[in-house]
Amino acid sequence: MNPSEQSLEHGISQQNLKRTSCATVLTLAYQSLGVVYGDLSTSPLYVYKTTFSGKLSLKEDDEEIFGVLSFIFWTFTFIALFKYVFIVMSADDNGEGGTFALYSLLCRHAKLSILPNQQPTDENLCAYDASAIEDSEETCQSSFLKLFFKKHPRFQKGLLIFVLLGTCMTIGDGVITPAISVLSAVSGVKVKISQLHDNYVVIISCVLLVGLFSIQHHGTHRVAFMFAPIVAAWLLCISGIGIYNIFHWNPQIFRALSPLYMLRFLKANGIEGWLSLGGVVLSITGVETMYADLGHFSALSIKIAFTCLVYPCLILAYMGEAAFLSKHHYDIQRSFYKAIPEAVFWPVFIVATFAAIVGSQAVISATFSIISQCCALNCFPPVKIVHTSSRIYGQIYVPEINWILMCLCLAVTIGLRDTNVLGHAYGLAITTVMFVTTCLMTLVTVIVWKQGIIKAIMCFILFGTIELLYISASICQVPEGGWVPLVLSGLFMGIMFTWNYGTIKKHQFDVENKVSMNRILSLGPRLGMVRVPGIGLIFSNLVSGVPAIFGHFVTNLPAFHQVLVFVCVKSVQVPYVCEDERLVISRVGPREYAMFHCVVRYGYKDVQQENYNFEINLVSAMIQFVQVEDEDVPQVPTRGLSIDGENLSVDGVGISPHTFNMSHCNVDGHHQESLYKCESLQILKAKESGVTYILGHSYARAKKSSSILKKFAIDVVFAFLSKNCRDPDVVMNLAHTSLLEVGMVYNV
Structure with missing residues (x-):
């Protein structure tokens, strides 16, 4: 592998390209064409057709086409270029972007939390304040907003609902984009084969869509190398055709760049x-x-890819199509394909079809990523997440969501059939997401960047007014297709909010019903039962204390493992957690009880470890904890316990998972009396005997005194989701031979 390829892989996997070479940045700019700009670049297929699908018609004086082009140019410039490229992309969360990145920034800086199991120690993570501006002083406005959210929890919940609204609209986008992109591309064949019935166009589109969703489990890394050339070829094709149409049909089209034409329109x-x-x-x-x-x-x-290639190519494409329409008023429904010169029609048609598929793939992959983040933040039922690439970080596949998207996409394609109707649905979805981003950016400007509220309000008025104008126009199209994203977002909003509500209630039940330490101490070191060799990992949502489910074990099981670890796997409000900060170990009860508590911290975009690596890292962290805890152990490398010849040390990073081997563990006889050595040996021998994963199979039930709405949410919706979602053992890839499940009812 040559150096440039290594640099490219490192850049993609680590998400940190602040000091890369110019060659690498340009290579990434080229690669981003296929992943980032597929959807944006295929918009010319349906923009003019949808715009003139109503009662608006072209007149002889070209005022309408000039006005529409002026709106396209200035909307593209203000929203895409000024807002997103110059402003929004500056608000990254440790290099990550998106709605959840903005929300994560706000939660950390304003001390908000939708996750009930947060700890003060989470603020010590190296990524927690990486994006904070250290030199900026707290402003009155930022202090006021932080205090406002702190005093009014309802507004915290309202902010979450607002974020989920944008997220659900993005998921709706994942349904509509493949339908409108593929259907628009395939419908171009009717320009040359006019007798082809619309039913066949729909059938061909559905076949392509089924094929697209059917190959998702293979991952995009196998064909991703083709994405960038396809989009680049597409952009060059439509820009070249645009230039041809401008000078061939109407060079005066440049006049439409004047904003006066918008007002006249x-x-x-x-x-x-x-x-x-x-x-x-x-x-x-x-x-x-x-x-x-x-x-x-x-x-x-x-930014380089957008400003140097995407922006000029798309503007030229829109101008060229407008120039063609100024001389062909009656070709509006097939204007894009009609504007293609005869000699290059079929090559452009083929490239358009591939570009539509690439654009659809980008949105599908983004939907998988969003669902994964929602699961991490307890806003969506657990789903199985498959990592399709061992080299490229973040490429995932979610089987359940993939097939749900396919069914919804086919239903939309067959049910609506018309790209004009799909366009009306599409418009409402994207404008809502953009407005959510504008509102979140306003808060980020004041709370995170600590800028004056006047500056934030000015940006909100500028961009928010434009977006509200488009939202108002899209809402009026609800009867003609705009209802689709509303129904989809309402469905997913109900799922997300109910799951988040039920999860919080279950956590409250766990906190209120923890096993008291007095009861643990009363049982004695053996916990009132036989301690057998091995490590028992008891999973719960508690970051401290003993979960109520442990009481069931003590009451019903005659034996338990010699080492007990209460494990809490939780997400924190950063995208990634460093490996050396992932595990937090604490002791439960006296030393002779051999009971520990382990908090496993993941970022909302992190990849969970394989079970074997987790077990190795857990044992390493427990031994380090015991070593640091024992005040009699000198702060120098220990010679008594060695693993593959590498000494354990207090200030080290722990036992390397790559060199750990239980058979190489030995204890020097001179140190057998050390409590640290004895307990370390006990942990290592327990690991040799095996690790058992103990999960609680919980059922939530609303209390009898609950309201009808709460009973419906918990007993019907939440129960249905819990029954039909993936079980925790499947999500965590646990082997059935080392799994033990215990049922428990939560009366919330």
Whole structure:
């Protein structure tokens, strides 16, 4: 592998390209074309068609086409270029972007938390304050907003609902984008084969969509090398055709870049002109992907790709199509393909189809990533997450979501059939997501960046006014297709909010019903039962204390493992957690009880470890904890206990998972009396005997005194989701031979 390829892989896997060479940045900029800009670059397929799908029509004086082009140009410039490229992409969460990145920044800096099991020690993570501006002083406005959210928990919940709204609209985008992109591309064949019935176009589109979703489990890394060339070829094709159409049909089209044509357009067409903006906004579909995929590349590489290639190519494409329409008023429904010169039609048609598939793939992958983040933040039922690439970080596949998306996408394609109707649905989804980002950025500007509230409000007014204008136009299209994202977002919102609510209630039950330490001490070191060789890992949601489920074990089981570890796997409000900060070990009860508590911390975009690596790291962390805890052990490398010849040390990083071998463990006889050595040997021997994973199979039930709404949420919706989601052992890839489940009812 040559150095440039190694640098590229390192950049993608580590999400840290601040000091990379120019060659690497340019390479990443090229690679980002296929991943980031597939959706945005295929917008010309349906923008003009959707814009003029209503009562708005072209007139002889070209005022309408000039006005629409002016709106496209300035919307593209203000929203895509100024807002996202120059402002939003500066708000990264340790190199990560997207709605959850903004929300994570706000939660950390304003001390908000949707996760009930947060600890003060989480603030010591190296990534926790990595994006804070150390030199900036706290402003009155930022202090006021922090205090406001702290005093009003309802607004914290409202902020979460607002974020989930944007997230659900993005998931709806994952349903609509493949449908409208593929259907628009395939429908171009009717320009040459006019007798082809629409049913066949729909069937061909459905076949392509089924094929697209069916190969998701293979991952995109096998064909990702083709994505960038396809999108690059597509952009060069449409820009070249655009230049040809400009000079061949109407060189005066450059006049439409004047913002005066927007005012004249609205004045001349009134309410019909305003409603047509629901189609204009489709020109910026996919801009949110630029920000969401920030972690896979870098801000600089994405900015270079957009400003140097994507932006000029798309503007030329829109101008060229407008020039063609100014001379062909009756070809509006097939304007994109009609504007292609005869000699290059079929090559462009083929490239368009591939580009539509690439654009759809980017949105599907983004949906998988969003669902994974929602699961990490307890806002979505557990799903099985498959990592499809061992080299490229973050490429995942979620089987359940993949097939649900496919069914919904096929239903939308077959049910709506028309790209104009799909366009109306698409417009409402993307404008809502953009407005959510604008609102979150306003809060980030004041709370995180500590800028004046006047500056934040000015940006909000500038971008928010534009987006609200488009939202208002899209809402009026609800009867004509805009209801689709509303139904989809409502469905996913209900799932997310109910799951989050039920999870919080279960956690409250765990906290209120913890086993008291007095009861543990009353049982004695053997806990009132036989202690057998091995390590028992009891999973719960508690970051401290003994969970109620342990009482069931003490009451019903005659024997238990010689080493007990209460494990809490939780997410923290940072995208990634360093390996040496992942495990937090504490002791439960006296030393002779051999009971520990382990908190396993993951970021909301982290990859969970394989079981074997987790066991090795856990044993290493426990031995380090015992070593540090024993005040009699000198702060020098220990000679008595060695693992593969490497000495354990207090200030070391622990036993390396790559060199750990239980058969090489030996204890020097001169140190057998040391409590540290004895306990370390006990842990190591227990590991040799095997590790058992003990999970609680819980059932939540609403109390009899609960309201009807709460009973419906817990007993019906939450129970249905719990029954049909993936079991924890499947999510964590636990072997059934080392798994023990115990049922328990939660009365919440």
